[in-house]
Amino acid sequence: MMSMATPGATRYLMRTPRLLVLLILLAVFSAVTSLLSGSVDTGWADLLAALAGDSDSTTAVVIRELRWPRTAAAFTTGALLATAGALMQVLLRNPLADPYVLGVSGGAATGALLAMLFGLTTLWLHGAAFGGALLSMLLVFALAHGSGSWSSQRLLLTGVVVAAGWGALIGFLLAASPDQGLRSMLFWLMGDLSFAGMPRAGAGVLTGGLLIAIALGRPLNILTHGERSAAALGVTVPALRRLVYLLASLLTATAVTLAGNIGFVGLIVPHMLRLLGLRDHRILLPAAALLGGSLLVVADTLARSLLAPRQLPVGILTALIGVPLFLALLWHGRGQSVERA
């Protein structure tokens, strides 16, 4: 049997995840750029000294205490969102799904705005956002489960309606808030990394979640061919879908807790990779994490530097970078995606 495999076949099986290597390089490059940019001039020597930990100069402290946690938070958030987006798209079998479509972010935003309204500390803010996200996730899960059938359609409708409910609550909170608090609330809603500290828990959730997601990669590949076909091929579809829903929601909740509602990363990163020809979720998911993380690090670097010393909400930058990049890929791939997948 082995001798039957043609050279093309061997190439197919052995296709080195070259894209993954490129993406790792991109992640390192974006992180280094982020660590080097800021109001304090920084050179390579400063960076190396700061990372080695044997310098107590102002620059080294700025890098270690401010830029490194911020860069790590940006990367973690972007990676969480892109992974969650890729999972959500398979779960709902809808290429337009993003991590927020089922209302997780609305719950988080409501919690966060309440915490801001009552002037609570950052720790409470994170707790309230995560609590709101979990509440929304369980609410949608229970409501969509209701009569037992748990179709993509029902899940999507339930999520969208719950999200609309959160939207109304958010509007109410904004209207009811005193003017001086509005700016930070709006920043949070647009996605803002300035509240984020060193994302230790976030990185843990990302690592664990990504490993589970990659382990589910082959069943997810089968699921893209339809639930009925997947069941006939031996996938326990209801259990897989519940697990994917909980996993994607948890990743989203963690991301939203770190940095608010950063739009667009979760929607377009998986698509960009699909346009580049990645379809196997065992590679697509880690690739999405790397690209999503890098994209957000670049966006955050620009958000900090463009109007320095003023900071822009990073959510604006993700869209500003993502839209043209995505359109370029779509334009470039318009011919070949029809002929060759």
Add this chain to the structure above:
Amino acid sequence: MALLEARQLHVSIAGLPVCSGLDLRIEPGDCWCILGRNGAGKTTLLHTLAGLHTPDGGSLSLEGAALARLPRRHIARHIGVLFQDHHDAFPATVLETALTGRHPWLGPLQWETAADLAMAQQALAAVDLAALEHRNVGTLSGGERRRLGIATLLTQDPRLLLLDEPANHLDIHQQIRMLDLLGQQAERGGKGLCIVMHDLNLATRYCNRFLLLFGDGDFLHGTRDAVMTEPNLQRMYRHPLRRIDHADGPVWIPA
């Protein structure tokens, strides 16, 4: 031992009976044909046999074990299904789609091996799709998509093949090619086949067991000579039919 055995099976769809008290044994080498009017529940019955639809009563056993208690992965190694239609929401190549057939045979974290790939490529060659292995599934014609479904099923290599209108969208040449190919699976490979079909002439040519669903829960099954008679088929289709005996076998013509 029968590949699949149904005892006193009661199946219904949306409150309408498909079959009441069906006893059926599918043995290696059998090629069953399920016939019935539109909406008689042929597809529902086929899905029930695959364990994808819960019957109202009765039991199904897969080589002696209760089908309902078996894990899906175990069932998928024994029973494969060709569905009536396919929906591909995401792009995939022809080869990738055929390779999905290996899923039940691979461990949870195992990657496809060169042997799996060789099986998929052999199956694609058998349905004349080898040249299209890198094409996007979305660009295939209806007939090519159908043949890809058959190739995926051959790659899955189950002992019992349940096929829902396998000749749909196929031209005359491919209808004969595909049914010959499937027939060989039963004859030489010792597999069991169960085919939902509307074409009486293809059915009489390829199948050796027939199940007629009358649409009211009533059914009839047996060999060709016992079941495929003018009165039975006219009652089932509610349409007059004529049988013409030709040297190559009987031909059915609707009046």
